[in-house]
Each structure stands twice: as C-alpha cells, then as structure tokens.
Amino acid sequence: MSSPGDIPTLPEHLYVHVPLCRTKCAYCDFFSLSRSDLPLSVDALTSALVNQACAWGERGLSMRPLQTLYVGGGTPSMLGAALAGLVDAIGTHIGFATGAEITVEANPDSIDDQLVSLLAEAGVTRVSLGVQSFHDDVLHTLGRAHDATRAIAAARSVRAWNLDLSVDLMCGIPGQSMGSWLASVEYAIATGAGHVSVYPLSLESGTPLAAEMLLGRFAEPDPDVAADMMIAANEVLAREGFERYEVANYAKPGAQSRHNTAYWTGHEYLGVGPGAHGMLTTATARAAGFIVPEDAARVRYAIACDLQTGLQPAPRADIETLTAGEAAREDVMLGLRLTTGVDVALVERAGVAGLLGRLAGTGLVERSDDRWRLTEGGWLLGNEVFGDVWAGE
Amino acid sequence: MTDPTLIRNFSIIAHIDHGKSTLADRMLELTNTIADRDMMEQVLDSMDIERERGITIKAQAVRVYFEASDGQTYQLNLIDTPGHVDFTYEVSRSLAACEGVLLVVDASQGVEAQTVANAQLAMNAHLEIVPLINKIDLPAADPERVRHEIEEGLAIPADEAVLTSGKTGIGVREALEAVVKHVPHPVGDPDAPLKALIFDSYFDAYRGVVALVRIVDGHVRKGMKVRMLATQTVTDVEEVGVRRPANLPVDELGVGEVGYLITGLKDPSLVKVGDTVTLARNGTEDPLPGYREVKPMVYTGLFPIDGDQYPELRDALDKLQLNDPALIYDPESSHALGFGFRVGFLGLLHMEVVKERLEREFDLDLLATAPSVEYHIFRTNGTSEYIHSPQDMPDPGTIDHIEEPYLKVTVLVPPEYVGPVMELAEGHRASFKDMQYLSKTTVEMHYEMPLSELIMDYFDQLKSRTKGYASMDYEYIGYRTSELVKLDVLLATKIVDALSFIVHKDKAYARGKVLTEKLREIIPRQMFEVPIQAAIGGRIIARETVKAKRKDVLAKCYGGDITRKRKLLEKQKKGKKRMKNVGNIEVPQEAFMAILKVDE
C-alpha cells in the first residue's frame, strides 16, 4: 500500500452528486431541483461540492489520487462551465491517478461543443449521456427536455472531442413499439458509443407518469413487454460487438465503467453532495471519525438530503453498518449481477455455497471455472436469487 | 334481601353507534358507581376488540344505587346486551332477565334496522319500552322527526320520550327517573325453591365458570347445592355477589336481584346461557321458557400459516372457548393447507372477532378459508347428514337433494335506494316479500334469502350501494331445498381443496368464471406458468392462466441503490413468508377469501 504508516487512505473512487435539472422528467423520483429552486448560485453549489470532497482529506485520512471520479445527478451538465471547474478543482486538490476514468453525466439539452471542449480540457474522459430514446413521441411521454435531434448532436460533440461515450436508453415506455425501441438501440450504436445502458421504465408512485396511469391515460406497463425489449436489445448489441457485463450495462471490449464496477466488487467509494451515498471499510470510517459498532465490517452512509446542511463541510449523514458476513453476502448479490459472476472463495466466505448449490436446481445459477454466475435464462430473474442470498438461507 | 318493589332490572337497546355505551357510562358516573375519574371509557365493553369496534360481544350486568326524586333509593340492575344479530339468542336471554328497556334512538339518524329488531325482541319479551332520544347536542338533531318515527314506525308512544345527550350528560338523571317510574318492579315468590336464569357466563382462570344470573323465585346463598336443569349439572355455590362492576361478594341474592354465582365448575359447556338454576334437592322441575342450544351458523377453516403452530392454535382455541362456549371446532386437514381446524361461529362478526383475538392475543398467523354454512344433505338411500365444509360433500350421484339455512332479512333504507337494494337482492338469490314506509324517509323491506348468500359480501355491498344509509337485520327461518353443486378450483391441474365452495347451480358458471379471474389477479407470477381452473364434478367451466414470471430484477443498482435494493429484497421475502405454499405455488392468503368478493 502506498499509505505511510498505518493511516488509512481515502477511497480511490469518488462520486459527486449534482442535484440540478432543467425540468423534472415525468417518471423521475430522484432528488433534483430546477435552477430557480436552488437556494444558492451555481458557482456556490460547485465550490460547496468541491469543499465537501476536499474535507475528507482533512479527516485524518491520507490522500491518494483517484482511480475514478463520477459526477452524476440530476444533470451535471446544467452546471455549464462550472462543471469543468469542478473536475479541475478535484484534480488539483485530490488528484487523479494516471489513466483515471473521469465520467460526467450530461443531458442533451445542456451540452454542446463548447462545453465538451471545456470538459475535455479539464480531464474528463467519459460522458454518460441521458438520451433514453431517439423518438420524439417517446421523449415527450417521458417529459424529457430534449428531442432526438439534440440527442444526436450532443453525442456527435462528445465523439468529436474523442471522449468515451455512454448512452442511456429506456424501454417499456407507454406507446413505445418494439420497432421503435430497436431503432433507438441502433441509433445509439451508430453514435459511436462504446457503452450502452438499458433500463426498463419503472413507475414510481408520486410521479406525474404514475398519476397519469392511475387516471387511466395509459395501461399499466406490461412487465413481459419490457422483458422482451431487454432481451431483443441484448441480441442486437451482442451482434454489434457489445458485451453485457452487468444486468443493464453493455460495453465494447475495454469500455466497461470502472467506477460502477467498483460499486459491484466491494470497493470503497466516497459520495459527496446532497443525497449521495458512500461505502467505507470500518477502518476508514473510524479514521474519518464515524462511530462504528464493534462487529461492523462495512459502513454505508448517505448524505442527508438537505441542501442547507448537506453542503456544509461536515455533512449530516445516515449511517448503516454491515457485519463481515453481511458485507460478503452483499458482495455476492452485487457480483452475481456481473457476467463474470463471483468466485467460490467469496461465496464460501458469505456462507451461501449450500444455498447456491440448491438454487442451481432451479436453473437460475450455475457454477463453472470456480465461479458462480446467473444463467443465460436467469439474468432477468436475479431477485429470485438475491433475496435468498441476502437472507443467507 | 332487597324489597323487590325497590328493584328495577333494565337493559339499554339501540342500533349500533346510537350511544348506548356512552349513556351507560354516564349512568355509572351519576350514581357514583365508578368514583375514579380516570375510569376507562365505556366500562361495559371490556374486551379490547369490543372497545375498538364499538360493539358489545359479551353481556354485562352492573348494579347501581339511584336516589330517585321520590326520596327512595333504588337498586338498578343495568344489563348491557350484545349489540349484533350474530348474538340474537344471547340478547333475548339478557332481555328475559329484565322488566323493561331503554330504547335509545339517535336524534339525527332516527330509527334504523337494529332499532326495529331490538324493539321487536323487547315487545316479544313483553317488556316495558321507554323511548329515549339521544345525542340531542348534535346540530343535526331533530327530536321531533325521530319522535314521529318511533311512533309511526314502531307503534311506541313517544310523547314522553326522554331527551338525552350521553356526551354532555343532559337528561341522564331523567332517564333513570323514567326507568324507576315506568319499568315494573320484579315479582316473584321468595318462599318458592330457587329459580334463576343464567343470562351469561364467563371463565375465570382461578375460580372456574362464573354465571350471571337473575333470581326469579327463592334465593341463593354461598354453600348451597344447585342444579342446572338443561345439563342436569349439580354443583356447590362457592360465592354469590353483584357486579359494581368489579365483583363484590354478598350474602344472598333474593327475588328480582341480578348478580353472579361462582360454581367452581371447570367445564364451561355445563353452564349454558338460558338454562335455569334451581336447588339440587327439592328444586323446581319447571324450567324457565326460551332456552335453546346455540348452534354455529357459519363455519370456516383456520390454518396456521406456519404448520408448526398447530399445537398453539389448538391451545388458543381451547382457551377462547372457555369464555365463548358458542365457539366450536374440530380438527380439519387439507391437502393444500395441512392441519388446522374447522371452526363454527354464530355469524360473520363472531368469526372476525375470534380470528382477530387468536392472532392478537395468541400471536398466531392464521389463514382462514372462505366461510360456509351448514348444509343438510339427503341421500338417495334415505339417510341424511349435515356437512359444514365443502370438502365433506358426498358424491353427487348419491345425493337426492340438499337443504340450506334461510333467513328473513329486513333492510331499512331511504326510498331513493329501494332500486339498488332490489338489484343487490336479485344477485344474491333473495326473494322479495314486502315493503312498507315507516316514515317519509324510511322504507322497510323484507326478503328471504339463503345465509350462504348473505355471507357473500352482502352487507358490505348493501352499505356501498346505499352510500352507507341502509341498515340491516336478519333472523333464521329454517332450512329450504336448493339446487347446489360443489365447485372445485384447480391450480396447476391439481384440486386445491381449501378453495372449493358450494354454490347454486344457476350461479356456478358465473361465479367460477369471476373467481378464476380474481385468482389470476391475486396469485403472483411464479417461475412457471400456473393454470387456474374451476370445475364442477370434473368438468372444467372456467380457465385462466398466471403467466410465468419473466423479469424480476432491479435494473439500476449503483452506489445509492444498494441499500434500497436490499430493503426491497427483504420486503419481498417477508411477503413470501406470509403466503402459503400450495404444492410449489405461492398463494397469498386473500386467495382463500376471494370467493366472497366475487360479485358477478
């Protein structure tokens, strides 16, 4: 380890949450505000986020350069030039390792050539673009702030500056046909993206879209339709050289998201900004001043979702602790979402070897080369396995 | 002994929520029977569930002393009667212990179905009826209209009706004065051998069975040997006393008095409501009229969700039965649900209350199958039998005909709802008898219908179709022949015995169809396809399919989603635990009640 003495080091993965969006999408239940609802200026927000990130370095932890930074939201591109400033400041204060993956999320309504050039200059390597669909009627149903033309233009800008591009797509949307869905997948591939994420729409209660469904404006989405669309996308993407490396994520060779992979493989990460989450080992957490029970092995925290206090240097946080066994079971659960699966040693540590053996009988999981994986038939039925794994029975 | 001319035994009767319990509380307060100001609200409803639901399940008796305006102090025995049709027999026995009733009518609601039913019970028992118009503090109170309804609808003179508010206490003293003035004092022969009516009983863990009694002739003292005529049980009287409302031992209960007897008996089935207590030797051989065996009317299967809880369920039923002899049960086993009990109840409310107590007081997780009634099966070979579970239905080829219990149902509604009530009746095989206007705002309708239809969600439907305005009452009128068939439900081509039910031939097709549709909605998708079929004697009459689950995974699972995802999985898991595994199909509890919600 590069840390001097026994002082724990800061995690190598940092997530920064930007709670800003142009308008609220009809299906969204995340915490985000429009610019006019934000109780502070964009510049003040940006410097508060940077301060909060840097404050971790003042907590008795030794700093080390970040392997990955992920600026998500909300809509980070709404910060405009300040987003480049944010990335730059984190590079200055915390530092990036050589070859670090630096991702920002952007929506087509708030990114153009000029912003991309600033981001590239600040060191951003990857843009995750919230396209969702290349069809205007579907975008309208979702209440997105952009249209297909802007989505194509935004993708082109990202590629023009040679940044890695990831495109988010959504299926199972009312009024979306299989044909239009597959066309969107083809468009995404055509943008030159090396990474595509595919999500089924989930209707969260309290959102305008859920309300419209209750009012009978459209029928409840059929889960089978979403399943069919996910399977069809899987086929098309595979044909074009994309590998599904996680339930919802596809990448060309070498283009997997390293930041997200860290979430799924039990690595520590910091979260900064209102509503952001972080995960620390107890050693790191204790060094940072968290009070942690004796038998805990892992700490998960969430920054309280309050802009006023949430942006103070020492944020109020909700804390959850996991024992070593729980942490291992959590890693098995998350690891099984990956096509690489989990190795038998972890399964053994989690105490679920017998369970997985039994579940193999249902055809949902299989073991080969000392690894456990979901089967080809089981990748959309993970919860059937995960619930038992988490319960440890 | 107290001079009988200074005793008044009375009961308060009312439609539910017209303020009976509140009024009783005020009377106890006024007579300083409960000095403690932090007295529990509504002392007479002593069970948790009674208080929560605002219904009285067990009868109660409280003695109070009231100094009337004539300067005399009277012994008043207030007997609170159960407030629900399930307990009509118990009500009739409580009334038999009285000489009069206070008929409470809500000043804004007016006369309702149970007002009529209770008033009729009181009239049949030849009791003096003292009308009382309550809740006059309400802005919507209209005592004049209500007075009119009492006179027109019930033919009870109401010009002297007492006006009260249980809430403010207005008129409560006047109500007690009216009791003293109008309710006749008890009359009996103090020199005759003991003759007392048991109008309720309960089980005390330390003392055994305690009977609440009204002395008709003679007297009873501690140490006497007594006999109960119906069961011919002989026992010693360990203690006599009165309830104020806590037990207070006294030396003797004489003619006209109301109190309790501690028998020392450990078997509650020996002490029956309505039975007559007399001396063991040289007693009367002439029982008081009106006694009958109470018989359960509604049956359901109760199964522990967790099969290991079967012994606990049996113990819990044993314990409940001590205080509720009307509860009967026999072991029942089901291929689908394992071991449980077939439990008989006086009615639907009784059933709900018992199930709730079992779950709450005994911490059991129970699954109830759809209630059924007791059918009388006549075989072609001349024999006959009663069955109370669809599982016991014999081969149709051996059945000559089947009879089922029928009710006379009385519905009171505002005239504008007569149409919806008629419509609902048609859907429930009810035959309309007659209808009359009680007043301009209330129509009384009479139907005859099978009990099995009444338990098919009839009451909830009646309430919702009349915007809550209808009130209902019923009485049993005996068994009648119906063309009934057993309808089976198959999941994944196997009959699930616990889902079978008995239905009229003409309704079988429609109900089978709606039921399979309902079950398709209720049964969650499994890892495999689950066909649902309804069948009569092997002939499939309806079919639906629960498609196999295709997708069950949280697509987005990033940093912040992980905790949420775990919580979701925990919730899913808990939900599964609440379901019953039938074969390898997870069936939610409500599936077994779905038939009750089938309104074709």
Ligand SMILES: Nc1nc2c(ncn2[C@@H]2O[C@H](COP(=O)(O)OP(=O)(O)O)[C@@H](O)[C@H]2O)c(=O)[nH]1
């Ligand atoms: N305004 C008013 N409300 C009353 C009066 N008496 C009872 N209530 C209310 O009416 C409801 C039913 O009363 P309760 O005594 O339980 O009725 P019961 O079902 O006949 O025993 C309760 O919410 C009481 O608080 C009264 O005189 N005036």
Ligand code: SF4
């Ligand atoms: S852009 Fe994303 S975070 Fe913002 S409202 Fe739409 S879905 Fe929600």
Ligand SMILES: [Mg+2]
């Ligand atoms: Mg009451």
